[in-house]
Amino acid sequence: MTATMIKEFRLPDLGEGLTESEILSWKVAVGDTVALNQVIAEVETAKAVVELPSPFAGTVAALHEEAGAVVEVGKPIVSFEVDDVGAEGSTAAGSGSEASTSNGAAAAVPPVTPAKREANLVGYGAVVEESGHPVRRHRTFDSVPEREAVQTPVQQPVQQPAPQTIQEPEQERPRSTPPVRKLARDLGIDLQLVKGTGPAGLITRSDVQGFAAGSHEQTEARAAAVPGGRETRTPIKGVRKFTAAAMVQSAFTAPHVTEFLTVDVTPTMELLERLKSSKAFAGYKLTPLTIAAKAVLIALRRNPTLNSRWDEASQEIVQFNYVNLGIAAATPRGLTVPNIKDADGMTLLELSAALSELTDTARSGKTSPSDLSGGTISITNIGIFGIDAGTPILNPGEAAIIALGAVRKAPWVHNDELAVRQVMSLSLSFDHRLVDGEQGSKFLAELGAILADPAMVITMV
Structure with a gap:
């Protein structure tokens, strides 16, 4: 019996320093057999619509994201079941994938070199640290070459010391990451109004997007409250x-x-x-x-x-x-x-x-x-x-x-x-x-x- 293994395909860096893409549509479904380089999905970056080719030949084991989802670079989007022998060669396509045997036995995974960017069919994946998990690259500025990966340690939340003097209480700055704060600025949202659902109240990208959309139920209620449906709200995203x-x-x-x-x-x-x-x-x-x-x-x-x-x-x-x-x-x-x-x-x-x-x-x-x-x-x-x-x-x-x-x-x-x-x-x-x-x-x-x-x-x- 031919041994098989599961390979994960993570959303690759599609170029120009883009950090996320929206999955417009899937061209495959769970259980489909796919060939190497077969188009499996259509995604939209902030600049263009791109077809994603499969980095493996095998069977679609799982789709981790639904059509319409906005996914960060480096996150798994699809898993493939591939032959154990063929998997070794197919990794030349590079996907930052993880493997395990289908019968429950652990498969050997080559050690990942720290801060290594793995090549794939449509660009370069996220920076990978020793744990094997991708680290999002920080946005680059004019002083840094566009295609140079900049690795920065992930900042941990720091507990602010209690004030030593009696003064008027100041409103604490909402806890969030720089990309989330930029997203809030782009959408015109005051982070003071957003409730964080992350660890220790950290405001996440989903929190900002949810606040902007008002949640599905609130959006439907808002639309129903408009007489005759005279308003149409379209999320500002993509191109x-x-x-x-x-x-x-x-x-x-x-x-x-x-x-x-x-x-x-x-x-x-x-x-x-x-x-x-x-x-x-x-x-x-x-x-x-x-x-x-x-x-x-x-x-x-x-x-x-x-x-x-x-x-x-x-x-x-x-x-x-x-x-x-x-x-x-x-x-x-x-x-x-x-x-x-x-x-x-x-x-x-x-x-x-x-x-x-x-x-x-x-x-x-x-x-x-x-x-x-x-x-x-x-x-x-x-x-x-x-x-x-x-x-x-x-x-x-x-x-x-x-x-x-x-x-x-x-x-x-x-x-x-x-x-x-x-x-x-x-x-x-x-x-x-x-x-x-x-x-x-x-x-x-x-x-x-x-x-x-x-x-x-x-x-x-």
């Missing part, structure tokens, strides 16, 4: 929560300046129609965004200060010698800004294909975390909603963002005569710490010149 935090940080960190320019883009629209009928672009999706994106890349080559970031920790201005072009995309889960890597080296044909793939992937919610990070400058196409202009907020870590307005027919002076032309408004927001008014204005003027007369590119490259 929406991350976007909100990023926009607040950007708006109150970088001094924004926005400039506007309205351009006669009739020649660009005529060029677009010619390209659509060209055999070279057969099967490709061409839009005003395609041409505008290429124009941004050309103008950026002549004005590189807009392709930079402010490094507060090192007090340096970092200018990028490549362009990862971000494209703001409205998705059912909220706004995301995936970027096209090394877009500056692409032809118009390659850029068209990359834009189509990027937007399709974003709208389906399948954008990977790596595609959502590392952007250097962004475009938001508000024209598709019929909007002419706006004041876009910078994507954190970038110096500029361009908003493309709707293309409209309007009266315009052309060749000293009034004519009906196709016009577009361009809105450029930039970080005034990095970009002077002259530099921003020159970039915007050259971008407008390209769209007003694409032949002008000959004089710019």
Whole structure:
């Protein structure tokens, strides 16, 4: 009889310093036989929806979390029953798992090296200490490299000494951990109002989330009390929560300046129609965004200060010698800004294909975390909603963002005569710490010149 063992798969670190994910759906059930790398679940991080592949080949023994649960990195989410012989080899996938034989005999588990991060199929697991249990990594800041694991001893609750002098009694600070306090700040919750259910009254993440939701029964009662159900309450989480935090940080960190320019883009629209009928672009999706994106890349080559970031920790201005072009995309889960890597080296044909793939992937919610990070400058196409202009907020870590307005027919002076032309408004927001008014204005003027007369590119490259 072939011996079997139970292997636990713990939620891995999906990158970018994220500490938790929500299980959107399970693709397997208890008793199912799964193959190595078979997709077993779909999870949502603060940035994207990710498919989790199985690190083992075997049978699903247990699902430790239900769909909809928010799970911290390093916690077990599923157990597999695997062959004892095959289990030794399959651990190359790495899951921070624990093993025991199914017949009750203890299986040998290799000793865990202290502070070791175990590799897995989709990233790196939590830091593991001698006990074999994962330790959550503390959030990193600008002064610490993003991918460097920082191990910090777990702080134990400290009993505060009794006051030695008679004074007005002060309200004791609620006992909680830094991640829980941050969660409370993000949700706008006063921890003084939250009752802790953890050891010695420690306020846990569940306590804060429960307070925010009011519990299931309270939520139903609140909804029933609203006449006609005129309110709908949606928890702030996932992509929406991350976007909100990023926009607040950007708006109150970088001094924004926005400039506007309205351009006669009739020649660009005529060029677009010619390209659509060209055999070279057969099967490709061409839009005003395609041409505008290429124009941004050309103008950026002549004005590189807009392709930079402010490094507060090192007090340096970092200018990028490549362009990862971000494209703001409205998705059912909220706004995301995936970027096209090394877009500056692409032809118009390659850029068209990359834009189509990027937007399709974003709208389906399948954008990977790596595609959502590392952007250097962004475009938001508000024209598709019929909007002419706006004041876009910078994507954190970038110096500029361009908003493309709707293309409209309007009266315009052309060749000293009034004519009906196709016009577009361009809105450029930039970080005034990095970009002077002259530099921003020159970039915007050259971008407008390209769209007003694409032949002008000959004089710019």
